[in-house]
Amino acid sequence: MELDEDVLFLIFEELQNDAKSLHSCLLVNRSWCVTAIPVLWRDPEKYFKTVNPKRIKKLSNVIFLHLSEESRNILNDQGIKNPIITGKYQQPAFNYISYWKYLNLIFLEDVITSNIDRFNKDAKNLILNLFINKNTNFIHLSIPQNLDYQLLHISGVESCISGLESFHCNDVTDPNVLIGLAGICNSIKKLIFDNWNHYSENSGIIKLIEVQKKLNNVNFIYRKSSERNESFNKILEKSLIKHVDTIQYLRMDWKPTTKILSYLDNLLSLEINIINFIKIDEVKHLENLSLPNLKILRTQRVPSKILVNLIENTIGNLYEINVYCDGTNNKRLIQAIYQNCPYLRYLRLSLITNFNILISELENLLNHCQLLNGLIIDLYDTDYAFGWDKLFEILNKSSPINLYKFKFSSYKIIKLEHLKLFYDNWKDRKSMLVKISNKDYPSRLEVKQKLKDLNEEYKEKGIIKEYFIGIDRNVCEDFDWT
Template identity: 55%
Template structure:
């Protein structure tokens, strides 16, 4: 067997990013086993967990505690929730954790501590000391809303958080926590600031300070920060402008009050999610997207999006759009703008409300002009009027050799004859990836599967997924 340096092996397996393959590495030898375990345990919270799996995870955590701590906790929880073993675990699994998710930890604590508030506090304190000390370091940190743990009193917390690269926090957390993060975390690259939609925000001084002290800020998302006055939104924008050279990804849900987009000269991806009936005058004036590659718009009128797309010249490779319009001309102009300005487009999601035959004609022009497009998502609101048969004929006729990944969303069931027409016309082309999500019954879902299966057997479809309304992700990954 060829010997690989541990660091090289770790990098190979991490880049592989294939859990099934990494599991097989556990049985190769000690070096491969340790490397595989360190990757599999980097982020236990990434997996879906039942209550039983959370109890198992708690027992793993419990096994790392000192004898004194274990005895203390056994008095505070129901005994059958703890599986005591005489042997220590083979690995220090806690040392492999790089994603510290306090939502998961609190969820486990709540599940385990069923006796009293005092037992909850005791369990929390012992677990926090296990994770936060002078021997642990995390790269990713998630803090839920109403988080008020006294972390700043825990010995070693600054060492533990000194290399945080990704941070997700809610607005309503303790100012002491924000001050600790601003003092300790200077290398955050990805920052997510979240708020509960029903909560009014009146103080963001701690968040502003946290943003300002960063040295490598690259990816920023503001989520559900709509219940905030203009001055606070403006303060957030001004804090980001100080990182104009490093920010490449930005998501926000309000109209900019400053000319922030003009300052972010290296911006590659811009996502905006807005309530309807807004005044979009300021947004429509921007002409700064010279190198941006990804635009996502939700609730932004098509004419405003068209103006933004025109300002990107030829760089856009991903566009995701959901907008409500009251005439077909808005959708037509938007589609025209895309194929006239985005020859390098590779990913497109279009949400259509109205329909007439001219839209199919414009989509045909888009396929002809955007030869690099490989993934197309069509989301239709009024499916009863939409000409799915005409769309499918056009897709089979005009799709380039690169386009084979299709997702279709609809609030009404798509007729089987229309789908059959699409599949019949796709023969002798690259096998497609097909995802369909409509409002349908179990019987209708089975009928659709019965229609599709023979085409998969013939090699016309490589893989497919059928979901009910709202049950499919536009970024669904194939396995």
């Protein structure tokens, strides 16, 4: 029995993150091939971004094959050399570019420049014309810092990007480009605004935010830890007032300066990253903040007292908490978590304190939060000898059945005998994912090797499924965490 194409499409949708399986589907028959190709080519970046240069060149060759003979001649006359450009090749059987829905001009430029010896403005525009035309319809657009080609002046651009649902730019993007986009796009749901300069005030992004009707996910990301432009941050916060009914996900990498958060009753996810520890007096307007529907809370250097109040004012839906805070009120913070978060699945505690005094409260947390799936303990405490053996004993004794993902990071190296006892007492449980980070591993290679050997031993026994050892304190990466 042959499957209906609509049914096939739904199946392939489920495989959209599995490039290997999708490629296999192309070989079954023409019906499968025709149905799988739009899914496979919707967002090529996710399949090619981390692969080897040879595959990247293959992708660029596919793009070149879509060029008309006239365009190839123009590029050839300009001295741009590539076998596809200079040779005689037929265009592909499918218009693969027409299936692209996620247009990342940064990635596209990287792909093209990987396979030709030069790439001037005229060449960029010829390639861009392949993507901006009546045959394409994008739902995501990401533009580079210096957009030196006339994106908004290409014929057909309005129909191509009028339905954008997500958009990514940065503070040095030409404000005129953003203002032009504001005249075309008003259905953006997800917005990512990177701030590199920290002092630039891009009026274009304010205009773009203002005209949106469905803004749901907003990310203001600061890439460097220098002093930030508070006056512009305040303008950005005020620009969100119009969208308080639709915004559910918010990231802001600065100390909130207005009461915007108090208006966002529908927030499901909140991320606040502050570069320096602040005093409670500096954020008095956050002291009684209530976000009852919150499910995800991620903060850096927000006072513990603020976090305690915020967690206590939720209605128990929080399932991910990722906090790095000072040494005050941490006992009360852990208590607030296990008293108010019965559905907690992922917890990162990154603290500057004598964590030994909090171990008993951590045991209470393990006993109360029975759905906990992943735990990160990230210690910045250099003055105390932390009792990892005691922590591991409690994890062996009280870990809920779902807990098997662990990440441990500290300034002092964890003793092998403590880890060995932890692993030995993990028998008859789900194989764990383990990440262990320490700043001294590069200079203490012998210690790192012994730790690797220990983890390999328990991986062979089935106690460990996968592990990572290194210096990376970005514990939100590696493994399947969230």
